[in-house]
Amino acid sequence: MYFHVRMDVAIPPELDPRQRDELVAREKKYSQELQRAGKWPHIWRIVGEYANFSVFDVESTDELHTLLSGLPLFPHMKIHVTPLATHPSDIAAH
Structure with a gap:
């Protein structure tokens, strides 16, 4: 199952800079593990x-929720999820 996910991050500005750096490093490691596993095939920065x-x-909405809530930055994110379905005009789907 494919899902389009928008993640907006708002780390509290009062967070200690060392804690922030550690949190961002853990986020990067976790997200890259999911990418390597094929669970997160695409990510684009919003300019x-x-x-x-x-x-x-x-495989399921439950799996997606587990992966998203496991993100170290999850407590500082606003997340919007959109389920995706195959488009009948997609030439790659036929």
């Missing part, structure tokens, strides 16, 4: 924002 558009390829 001018601390946000991204991503596509996840997972």
Whole structure:
């Protein structure tokens, strides 16, 4: 199942800079593990924002929720999920 996910990040400005750096490093490691595993095949930065558009390829909504809530930055994110379906005009789908 494919899902389009928008993630907007808002790290509290009062967070200690060392804690922030450690948190961002853990986020990068976790997200790259998911990418290597094929669960997170696409990620794009949204220009001018601390946000991204991503596509996840997972077995269920429960799996997606588990992966997203496992993100170290999850407590500092606003996330919007859109389920995706094959488009009948997609030449790659036939």
